[in-house]
Amino acid sequence: DVKVTQSSRYLVKRTGEKVFLECVQDMDHENMFWYRQDPGLGLRLIYFSYDVKMKEKGDIPEGYSVSREKKERFSLILESASTNQTSMYLCASSTGGALRETQYFGPGTRLLVL
Amino acid sequence: TQLLEQSPQFLSIQEGENLTVYCNSSSVFSSLQWYRQEPGEGPVLLVTVVTGGEVKKLKRLTFQFGDARKDSSLHITAAQPGDTGLYLCAGAGNTPLVFGKGTRLSVIA
Numbered sequence: 001d002v003k004v005t006q007s008s009r010y011l012v013k014r015t016g017e018k019v020f021l022e023c024v025q026d027m028d029h030e031n032m033f034w035y036r037q038d039p040g041l042g043l044r045l046i047y048f049s050y051d052v053k054m055k056e057k058g059d060i061p062e063g064y065s066v067s068r069e070k071k072e073r074f075s076l077i078l079e080s081a082s083t084n085q086t087s088m089y090l091c092a093s094s095t096g097g098a099l100r101e102t103q104y105f106g107p108g109t110r111l112l113v114l
Numbered sequence: 115t116q117l118l119e120q121s122p123q124f125l126s127i128q129e130g131e132n133l134t135v136y137c138n139s140s141s142v143f144s145s146l147q148w149y150r151q152e153p154g155e156g157p158v159l160l161v162t163v164v165t166g167g168e169v170k171k172l173k174r175l176t177f178q179f180g181d182a183r184k185d186s187s188l189h190i191t192a193a194q195p196g197d198t199g200l201y202l203c204a205g206a207g208n209t210p211l212v213f214g215k216g217t218r219l220s221v222i223a
Contacts (some may be wrong), residue, residue, distance in 0.1 A: 004156070033210065042215030043157075043202070058210065090156050100144060100206030105156025 002027045004106035006091055012112045019078040021109050023091030031094045032074035033103065034058075034066060036087040043090065049074055081113045116141040118205050120214035127193055128222055135188045135217045137203035144206050146179055146186045151200040151216075162206075193221045 007022035025032065033048040035058075045058030047066040055066050063085060067075045074093075078085055088110050092103040119138045127133055137146065145164045149157035161170050163179035163186060170177045174197075176189040190197055198221050204211040 009154075040215070043213040045210055048210055092156070100208075100211065102147065102159050102162065103157075103204075103211060105158070107155050 002104050004091060004093055004104050006089075006106040006109050008109050009107065010110050010112075012114065013078075013081050014114055015082060017078075017081050017113075019081050019111070019113075021076040021078075021089055021091075021111070023074045023076070023093075023106055024072055025074075025093040025104070026072065027093060027095070027104065028071065029093035029095045029104075030071075031096070031101070032068065033092040033094075034064075034074065034076045035090045035092065036060070036085075037090055037108070038087050046076065081111075083113050085111065086113045087111060116143075116205060116207065116209070116212045118203055118212055118214035120201075120203060120217050122217060123215070124218050124220075126220040126222065129194055130192050133190050133193060133219070135190075135201055135219075136185070137187065137214050138185045139205060139212075140184065141205065141207075141212075142183050143212075144183070146183070147204040147206060147211065148177055148186070148188055149202040149204065151202060153199075157200075157202055190219075193219075195221045195223050197221050 004025045034046045035043045049068040065077045091106040094101040094103045147162045148160045151157040166181045166183045168179045174191045200216045202216045203214045
């Protein structure tokens with residue numbers, strides 16, 4: 001059974017803190033993605049990676065960075081958390097060289113920045 | 115920029131009713147995926163339609179891909195409370211998947 005896990009289901013942080021969100025997949029997938037999901041705005045792509053140490057900006061990369069040191073792990077970093085980064089963060093992975101393949105999502109991390 | 119418009123945004127119906135959700139774009143996609151997201155979970159793939167005009171059935175759910183591969187619909191027959199959730203369409207091409215904003219369905223017993 002395919003599995004994408006995220007390090008925390010709920011997280012509360014203070015403005016200005018550095019925040020790490022971890023995602024691990026056990027399917028040997030090449031592609032990994034980070035989204036944020038907000039009411040009325042849908043899923044918005046922050047960053048994605050198609051290989052170890054490779055990263056590409058999505059639609060809303062500002063205020064975020066990512067790290068992919070191992071194939072199975074993709075980390076999202078909020079360098080200095082702000083209240084407008086309060087959101088649900090979803091990680092996903094997919095197989096193959098094409099980005100059109102089915103995405104398998106983790107359960108999400110609900111982040112609250114105070 | 116490719117966009118997918120989903121309608122309606124919200125839908126609240128009684129158990130046993132039928133409903134249709136629409137996913138429209140001005141762009142052509144190589145395939146169209148439908149996901150369902152339940153509260154507190156990530157989206158899960160329901161189906162992928164690939165060929166223009168294709169119709170796929172998944173029990174009481176019928177998915178159709180438009181002839182021009184720009185639009186898709188999801189029809190649910192005799193909705194049940196277990197169908198409650200957020201339905202997302204996603205267009206596939208040469209870029210990462212393009213997601214619609216979703217239709218939030220509530221089926222009341």
